[in-house]
Amino acid sequence: MKLTPRIIVKKLKERFPVKHSNDLPSNLYLGRPVFYTGAEQDLNHQLFIMTEVFLETEIIHFPATSFIVFVGKRHDTIPKKLNNICVVDCGVDATAVFNAIQNVCNFYDNWYEELLLMRMQEAPIDKILEISEPIFRQLPQVVETDASFDSVRNRDSVFVFTPKNSHQPALCVNIKRHGLVTHHLMLCDPSVRIDDSDAFLLEILGSVVKHALAQTRIQQPKRNKDLITVLRTILTDRTADYVSTSQKLDDLGWYSTNEFLCVVFQESSPSRKRMSENDISNYIENVLPHTCAFAHKNRIVIFVNITKAQLTLENISERLLYFVRDSHFKAGYSRVMEGHFNLRRQYLQALIALDLGDRKMPSMWSHDFNDVVFDYILEQATRRLPGYMLSHEKLLHLKEMDDFQNTDYMHTLRLYLDNHLNAVKTAKDLYIHRSTFLYRMDKIKSILDTNLEDPEEILYLMLSFRFIEMEDSKPPM
Numbered sequence: 001m002k003l004t005p006r007i008i009v010k011k012l013k014e015r016f017p018v019k020h021s022n023d024l025p026s027n028l029y030l031g032r033p034v035f036y037t038g039a040e041q042d043l044n045h046q047l048f049i050m051t052e053v054f055l056e057t058e059i060i061h062f063p064a065t066s067f068i069v070f071v072g073k074r075h076d077t078i079p080k081k082l083n084n085i086c087v088v089d090c091g092v093d094a095t096a097v098f099n100a101i102q103n104v105c106n107f108y109d110n111w112y113e114e115l116l117l118m119r120m121q122e123a124p125i126d127k128i129l130e131i132s133e134p135i136f137r138q139l140p141q142v143v144e145t146d147a148s149f150d151s152v153r154n155r156d157s158v159f160v161f162t163p164k165n166s167h168q169p170a171l172c173v174n175i176k177r178h179g180l181v182t183h184h185l186m187l188c189d190p191s192v193r194i195d196d197s198d199a200f201l202l203e204i205l206g207s208v209v210k211h212a213l214a215q216t217r218i219q220q221p222k223r224n225k226d227l228i229t230v231l232r233t234i235l236t237d238r239t240a241d242y243v244s245t246s247q248k249l250d251d252l253g254w255y256s257t258n259e260f261l262c263v264v265f266q267e268s269s270p271s272r273k274r275m276s277e278n279d280i281s282n283y284i285e286n287v288l289p290h291t292c293a294f295a296h297k298n299r300i301v302i303f304v305n306i307t308k309a310q311l312t313l314e315n316i317s318e319r320l321l322y323f324v325r326d327s328h329f330k331a332g333y334s335r336v337m338e339g340h341f342n343l344r345r346q347y348l349q350a351l352i353a354l355d356l357g358d359r360k361m362p363s364m365w366s367h368d369f370n371d372v373v374f375d376y377i378l379e380q381a382t383r384r385l386p387g388y389m390l391s392h393e394k395l396l397h398l399k400e401m402d403d404f405q406n407t408d409y410m411h412t413l414r415l416y417l418d419n420h421l422n423a424v425k426t427a428k429d430l431y432i433h434r435s436t437f438l439y440r441m442d443k444i445k446s447i448l449d450t451n452l453e454d455p456e457e458i459l460y461l462m463l464s465f466r467f468i469e470m471e472d473s474k475p476p477m
Contacts, residue, residue: 001112001204001326002029003105005067006197008047009086011104012069016097020086026196028084030067031363033101035094042363049098071097108201111135112326115208120279125212132205136198138189142209145181153181158199163188171198173206177214185209207322227252228294231303234344235296246340254340258307261316262334262346264354265300265324268365280327287319300329301347306336317366324365330358331366352376378466387467392457394448395464401447409444410465416441417462421452 005024012018030047040046044065052072062068068085071094088097114131125142133139145153148164153174161172163186170188174181185206187198230248233240246256254260265280280300281293290308294301304316313336324331332354334346349369356375357367381390388396398409412430419425427437450457 001108002031002045003108004028004197004200005030005084005086007108007200008067008069008101008104010195010197012086012088012097012100015100016092017089018086021083023083024086025064025067025084026199028065028067032105033069033098035098036068042361045363047101049094049101051094069097069101108135112204115205116283116323116327117279119208119211120283125209128205128208128212135201135205136187136192138187138192140202140205141186141188142175142213143184143186145184149181149184158202160194161186169194171202173202175206175210175213177210183209183213224252224292227254227292231292231301231343232294232296234340235301235347242341249340253308254305255307256339258305259336259338260343260346261304261306261313261336262343262350263302263304263316263320264332264347264350265302265329266298266332266354268328268330283323284320287323288316301350303343313368317368321366329365330354332357333366333368335369378463378470382467382470387471391464391467392448392461394450395461395468398444398447399468409440409447412437412440413444413461414465417458417465421458 004026005028006026008030009018009020009024028045030045033047033049034040036048036050040048043063046066048062048066048068050068050070050072062084064084066084069088070085071088071090071092073090111131111134115128118128118131129140129142149161152159152161152172155172155174158171158173160169162169166188168188168190170186171194172184172186175183175185185202187194187202226248230245230252234245250256277295277300281295284293284300284302285291288302288304288309288311290305292303304311306312313333317333320331323329332350332352334349334353337346353367353369353372356372356379357364360372360375361367378387395410395413398413401407402410412426415429416423416426419429423437423441424434427434430437432440445451448461452458
């Protein structure tokens with residue numbers, strides 16, 4: 001699970017001398033720590049260990065959505081107003097700090113995975129609270145609501161409340177069923193000081209308790225083995241008779257007139273595996289009605305009958321998001337399509353979304369095929385020939401002129417195409433006079449031997465820019 005800076009700093013202070021802002025972010029969720037090298041492309045939602053080597057040149061450019069644990073001698077030069085950094089005493093080894101944060105992450109990961117596992121195995125609420133005692137340094141309490149809680153019934157997040165006949169404030173979160181508050185989850189041991197870093201963890205526990213209270217037992221769906229067999233055959237047997245397979249699905253109530261979605265789960269941290277594939281499939285079929293989930297090639301494949309479930313892609317993504325994130329999965333989503341003929345292709349779409357999406361945006365947990373389809377087209381086009389051999393030949397001449405004569409023709413043409421051939425806007429974006437721009441474009445058109453009036457040639461030029469970018473981004477051989 002991802003942790004907030006407040007939790008990280010709190011745990012670090014138990015071992016090391018640490019200085020930090022009093023206004024640490026409470027709604028920033030961070031991945032596991034990495035040593036900052038200066039080569040990172042995506043800084044958002046990252047937890048970095050940094051030394052003085054990068055301090056002066058890098059730290060002021062970090063986004064507020066990242067967090068830095070600084071271990072070094074130059075801490076006196078850190079801007080004091082920054083709230084996304086903490087400073088560990090310079091006498092501490094950076095590796096020791098890194099290992100300490102890893103242990104913190106392991107501690108909370110184990111707790112959350114145990115919560116999920118116990119809930120899937122129908123563990124009673126008192127057992128769920130019991131395994132949470134080391135997290136909060138006290139045993140959380142679940143109490144039924146009464147009139148004394150009337151003033152806080154509308155609270156949707158964690159709040160501090162002093163119960164009736166008590167002088168000790170408690171940290172609380174409301175538990176709702178059908179939109180009404182029925183219970184309260186509380187930390188109210190007077191011997192334990194309330195810590196605001198516990199709020200995030202209490203909300204997580206509250207979501208599990210809410211699920212447990214809503215069902216005395218998790219309704220284990222009767223696994224439709226026939227449906228699993230047919231869907232697995234579609235994925236594995238390329239010679240299977242389409243008409244026969246479609247008839248079997250019709251007989252099972254998954255009609256050819258229905259719309260379907262395919263989702264593929266893949267573990268991002270195989271070494272952290274705790275839940276069985278059957279537990280995962282059961283959980284998903286509980287969360288999403290009219291769904292068939294099963295293991296296939298070390299992944300979990302999910303087919304959703306969108307028509308029967310009456311859910312949108314956005315609904316499904318929202319329901320699965322936190323499970324995907326906190327269970328160390330990555331997810332790929334296909335398009336929603338009608339009929340049986342496309343089921344295998346939707347599976348391939350989900351695989352492509354998972355693979356390309358993870359390479360393109362590795363910090364995200366879920367990827368939609370629609371977001372990567374253009375990159376997929378480009379990759380497929382360059383499977384047999386490199387991008388420069390597919391590019392507009394005279395555009396390559398233009399690039400050579402830029403390289404050797406220090407012209408700016410490529411950038412000018414790219415802006416012009418991106419601005420839909422709008423000369424005024426492009427000249428403005430280039431900070432040059434319109435007449436200067438028109439003169440430059442005449443030179444470009446002369447080199448390309450075109451008047452840029454053919455839509456197909458314009459499309460080819462725009463694709464060629466992408467091919468060239470792909471080639472330029474490849475590491476040197």
